[in-house]
Amino acid sequence: MSNHTVEEVLRRDGRYIATPVGVSMWPMLRSRTDTVLLVPADAAALRRGDVILYRRPTGKMVLHRIRGRDAQGFVLCGDNQGAAEHGVQAEWIIGVMKGFFRKEKYIPVTARGYRAYMRLVLWTHPLRAPFLRLRDHFRRRKGASA
Amino acid sequence: MKIKPGFMLREIDDTSVVVAVGEASEHFNGLITLNTTGSFLWKKLQQGATEQELVQALCGAFEVDPDTARADTAEFVAAARKAGFLDE
Secondary structure, three states: OOEOOHHHHHHHHOOEEEOOOOOOOOOOOOOOOOEEEEEEOOHHHOOOOOEEEEEOOOOOEEEEEEEEEEOOEEEEEOOOOOOOEEEEOHHHEEEEEEEEEEOOEEEEOOOHHHHHHHHHHHHHHHHHHHHHHHHHHHHHHHHHHO | OEEOOOEEEEEEOOEEEEEEOOOHHHHOOOOEEEOHHHHHHHHHHHOOOOHHHHHHHHHHHOOOOHHHHHHHHHHHHHHHHHHOOEEO
């Protein structure tokens, strides 16, 4: 048995399996329940819809979906989030999701059902975003007053 | 001896890794890579095998003499115990 960091394992084995924590990628990924298979990412080859793991300068690791690119860098957003994160730099990117385990079932990103889900999430995001932002706003207020 | 709930074996092609889900992931956020023998022993432990049963199973499944199997099993069980994977 051996224990290494994400970067070390990706470099050594070319893949990494992790258990995401948080609800930002719900309903696809359930916190502490589903696991994702990551492979090293070539930033130039990444496309809208890809789910990537990146490390912010604060050190926090995040797994979100690429919404696009702009002059500042990649634009990322969780499937269950209203506000996108701009300015994600290529050098922050650690890996890209190749598939995920939903309980015991492995679903590759090439699966037809997953592709349909991904398109649905991307296409409906502009419609869902205002409601998700409002929900996130009230959650933050509730959290601040608690 | 059994693997604690929350520790799952994930197999992709020729790689086997142990990940934590649920409550177990609150205390364990690393990644354990297992070789073929380790993966075999892990599956036996999921069923609740004793150390002696692990040795016997290893001898039956791999071309290995009992002394080597015993040593390998003891090493694996000690590592699993140290990592907190075992319910005993």
